[in-house]
Amino acid sequence: MQIPVVRNVLEANEKMAAHVRARLNDRGILALNLISSPGAGKTTLLERTLTDLVSRFNMAVIEGDLQTDNDARRVAATGAQAVQINTEGGCHLDSNLVLSALEKINLEGLDILFIENVGNLVCPVEFDCGEDAKVAILSVAEGDDKPEKYPLLFHLAKAMIINKIDLLPYLDFDVQKACGFARRLNPDLSTFEVSCRTGQNLDLWYAWLEKMLADKKSGSALRT
């Protein structure tokens, strides 16, 4: 009995995701859905990215959380547009919530929309939010076995950011092992080993963003 209901929910979500995607494609806006466990560093990654790239791109953020508007406030402090969605216990964002949040964002001249999903390595993966790509963030404190144990995200993501590498000296995390698992699931995965605390290697992530945005703009130009 449960399965057809789940299927209906997912189908309804995909229809709405197509609306989100159409609206963003029309304007050549790159949309990235950031997915990770709680505390892997999504918000800190955004704070850094929004601050460091403020002069190059016009960026906005949709913040998904069960409760509080802490993250939207952190992100808005960088000067970026930020909209908080509280799911009130819901374990993921869906395209309907994202569509409502879009109403509150000025899309004029926007380059990149970041969707920071609820901290959860499982449920958000199945719900298309109309993004161009999912980005997986994995903290080295979580262990190098996570791509093997939570495979769907790493299979579907276009990029994996291994964060908090400043903690590597104090942990048994094997970067090659984590990347190996992830690349077996997804040979085209782009991987970045960064510390959002120290800023190490964030330039590589920024170059990837720039490339993704250029591809999006040229694709968008072809479509129009």
Place this chain on the structure above:
Amino acid sequence: MQIPVVRNVLEANEKMAAHVRARLNDRGILALNLISSPGAGKTTLLERTLTDLVSRFNMAVIEGDLQTDNDARRVAATGAQAVQINTEGGCHLDSNLVLSALEKINLEGLDILFIENVGNLVCPVEFDCGEDAKVAILSVAEGDDKPEKYPLLFHLAKAMIINKIDLLPYLDFDVQKACGFARRLNPDLSTFEVSCRTGQNLDLWYAWLEKMLADKKSGSALRT
């Protein structure tokens, strides 16, 4: 349309949880449902606990994971009975899965059953697995804001284990802040600040387990 379905699922789960609970109560077995984000250290806590308390208690583990039997193998290496449940993508354990796993465990003479839930700070909280208590595990690498941002678990848990305190010198985690948030949600919460890596303060957790088990056995003796 979705809400009554969810309610039916939860009601069915509660009925089955009552069966699990009755079976464990009959034998005075203490059951604890361990819930945390991915990589907070549930399995390492169990490895330590099973090893350190092997001469005092007869313990078994039900391991919940989306994929792999890595954790059951780690836990079985301590000599404890271990049963792996693979949810094949499912984001939480439920009482029906636990009931099936119980069939594979010798309950005779068992003192403590640990249920290691799927790594997820949201969904497992709503599904009673027939346990006596939920135990929340929070790694200091996740940030001290997690009780505020994921309140339901910390509201319902009987104990909170703050793990990986050996990493505190390298992080901005404020233990008092995390405990303060959690205790506002749940004034009776027992809290432990431990390192499963170094073993620091695990004796306090072991004393709590012993007390919980004694209460269970005396409650069980009253019932019979």
